[in-house]
Amino acid sequence: MRYNFLPIALILMVVATRATAGTDAYGDVGLQAFAGHPLHEKLTENERQLLHRRLPQLLDRRESLSLEPLERVHPERALYVSTGAPYQLDDITCRMLRIDLSDNAGGHSQHPFELCRHRGGWRIDNRLDQLIRPTDISLLKQQLQQLVDSEDPEQRRWTNVDSGNTTELTLHAPQMHEGQRCRFASIKLTHAEGASARGHYRFCRNSEGDWVRHN
Numbered sequence: 001m002r003y004n005f006l007p008i009a010l011i012l013m014v015v016a017t018r019a020t021a022g023t024d025a026y027g028d029v030g031l032q033a034f035a036g037h038p039l040h041e042k043l044t045e046n047e048r049q050l051l052h053r054r055l056p057q058l059l060d061r062r063e064s065l066s067l068e069p070l071e072r073v074h075p076e077r078a079l080y081v082s083t084g085a086p087y088q089l090d091d092i093t094c095r096m097l098r099i100d101l102s103d104n105a106g107g108h109s110q111h112p113f114e115l116c117r118h119r120g121g122w123r124i125d126n127r128l129d130q131l132i133r134p135t136d137i138s139l140l141k142q143q144l145q146q147l148v149d150s151e152d153p154e155q156r157r158w159t160n161v162d163s164g165n166t167t168e169l170t171l172h173a174p175q176m177h178e179g180q181r182c183r184f185a186s187i188k189l190t191h192a193e194g195a196s197a198r199g200h201y202r203f204c205r206n207s208e209g210d211w212v213r214h215n
Contacts, residue, residue: 039111042101046073051099059095059115059122060082067100077103093117096200109178117196128197131189133163140167142185148183148203148211149170164192180204 017063040048050073058081068079084096094116101109114121125147139160147154147169172184182204190196203211 039099039101042109044074048079050079055081057095058119059097059117062086065206067090076105077101094198107178112184112202114198114200128187128189128199131165131191131195131197133160133165135162135163136160136167136189140169143169144171144185144203166190177202177204180206 017044043051043073050070054070058068059171061083064085065083066083070081072078078101080100080102082098082100086093086095088094089166094114097113097115099111099113101107101111113124115124117123139158143156143158147156148171150171151174155175156169156171157166159166166189168190170186172186174181174183176182182202185203187199187201188196189198201213203213205211
């Protein structure tokens with residue numbers, strides 16, 4: 001079995017790094033936040049505008065949402081939004097967001113993000129690639145190779161003696177996505193000096209048997 005976790009720099013990045021004028025290194029929760037992500041290519045312009053308008057409203061609600069339907073602006077597809085409970089990450093309020101697409105033919109896809117509230121509103125968190133070191137990536141790759149073929153959810157935690165960083169890996173149970181066997185991986189890295197960051201990824205097995213990042 002081969003594992004295609006390269007290029008490493010692409011695997012261990014949060015959804016995308018979006019530079020915006022006059023802001024810090026966080027992408028706006030707006031149209032540009034999803035540019036370059038597979039979700040962006042699947043949406044029509046009307047659907048993108050809908051998310052741009054509704055997401056800030058839904059993220060500001062204190063309660064969690066489960067498959068909240070949005071206004072239908074596509075004749076053959078519906079959009080749903082789920083949000084996790086807010087939590088504190090380095091004194092910043094963050095929460096998980098998942099966007100589900102369901103079409104009339106029975107197709108379904110899920111797109112997870114982690115968002116944190118900063119100046120100007122909610123932004124996609126991309127701190128993981130700022131904190132992680134090459135030796136952290138090597139250790140994470142080893143753990144993924146050991147765990148990705150298991151059938152059950154898995155959790156691992158380790159400290160890198162070279163960088164001093166601690167990594168927590170949660171690998172969720174397998175699921176089918178667009179005809180491929182996939183797994184979600186949640187990663188939390190705590191820097192030796194105390195700062196922390198998270199990343200959420202989907203890995204799917206391709207026709208050659210390789211596990212590759214799919215979101």
